[in-house]
Amino acid sequence: MSKQPNEHSVRRIVLPSGRTIDVVRFGRGEPPAPPSGLHVCQQCSCDLVQPVSWSEAPNGQWELTLSCPNCWWSAEGVHGEKEVHALEDQLDRGLEDMLEDLQRLTQANMADQAERFAAALQADQILPEDF
DSSP states (O other): OOOOOOOEEEEEEEOTTSOEEEEEEEOOSSOOOOOOSTTSOTTTOOSOOEEEEEEEEGGGEEEEEEEOTTTOOEEEEEEOHHHHHHHHHHHHHHHHHHHHHHHHHHHHHHHHHHHHHHHHHHTTOOOGGGO
16 A cells, blocks of 8 residues: 655745745545534634633533634524533633644744844944833
């Protein structure tokens, strides 16, 4: 049995600064199964669905109102504890992703500010009045 090389796609993105980056995505041959769960929108398949309200229901279940920030779909329903825990886990992973992105963005912004400040110092463009 011969192995096929990984398929990949390249997408070029132009940043506001004018720089370009190439994003390379490698596939594994077969497309992944579509995501499922309470975090997936039933209308547009976006995986960013979030609860907007919740309350306890009988028999250890939860009544949730879910909303999609992509297409504004919303739904109310009663869900079991297992489904709700899976949604909580997904929301926790999303929060971790956002915090990691925030950290990377903060570091990139600070590095850019430091470079611009150093360039201004070197060009003798910083005056006492600037502070």
